[in-house]
Amino acid sequence: MKPDPVNPFESPQTESRPDGEAELAGAASETDGLPIPRGVHGDGIVTVASFGYINEASVAVSLLQQEGINCCLDNEGIVSVNAFLSNAVGGVKVLVHEKDAERAACFLHEHRRSLQAKQSQEDIEFDCEECGAPLKMPGNRRGRVETCPKCREFIDVPE
Numbered sequence: 009m010k011p012d013p014v015n016p017f018e019s020p021q022t023e024s025r026p027d028g029e030a031e032l033a034g035a036a037s038e039t040d041g042l043p044i045p046r047g048v049h050g051d052g053i054v055t056v057a058s059f060g061y062i063n064e065a066s067v068a069v070s071l072l073q074q075e076g077i078n079c080c081l082d083n084e085g086i087v088s089v090n091a092f093l094s095n096a097v098g099g100v101k102v103l104v105h106e107k108d109a110e111r112a113a114c115f116l117h118e119h120r121r122s123l124q125a126k127q128s129q130e131d132i133e134f135d136c137e138e139c140g141a142p143l144k145m146p147g148n149r150r151g152r153v154e155t156c157p158k159c160r161e162f163i164d165v166p167e
């Protein structure tokens with residue numbers, strides 16, 4: 009951990025540190041979670057995922073936290089104020105410690121896959137392209153050709 013560079017514009021008087029620098033450096037790491045300055049990636053902090061919308065990113069953060077992975081959001085302020093800017097700033101980034109990055113990435117990947125799997129299980133509702141009858145089919149029929157129960161024509165089930 010490097011000491012902060014001297015800021016010429018800051019008043020030279022700093023808070024008193026009776027314990028000294030060495031104590032400070034040891035205490036701040038590991039136990040404090042993530043004291044990450046917003047918008048700045050400190051040492052050992054990596055982006056594990058980025059999302060176009062703040063609510064998606066928030067879900068990811070709470071999931072990771074449930075897994076015991078420390079994480080936080082970057083660009084949060086910008087996106088929540090100006091959602092349409094989110095692409096311009098690379099979306100809302102979820103930041104984690106480097107040591108947690110692989111686990112976090114795996115976890116988010118699994119989560120996304122299970123979401124997709126769940127989604128594809130859900131029934132699909134659509135109108136028959138031949139007779140216009142409202143139809144409902146199990147999710148595993150997506151993208152297949154089926155027979156309309158009403159008009160008996162072959163129909164393409166939407167993806």
Ligand SMILES: [Zn+2]
Binds near residue numbers: 137140156157160161
């Ligand atoms: Zn039909």
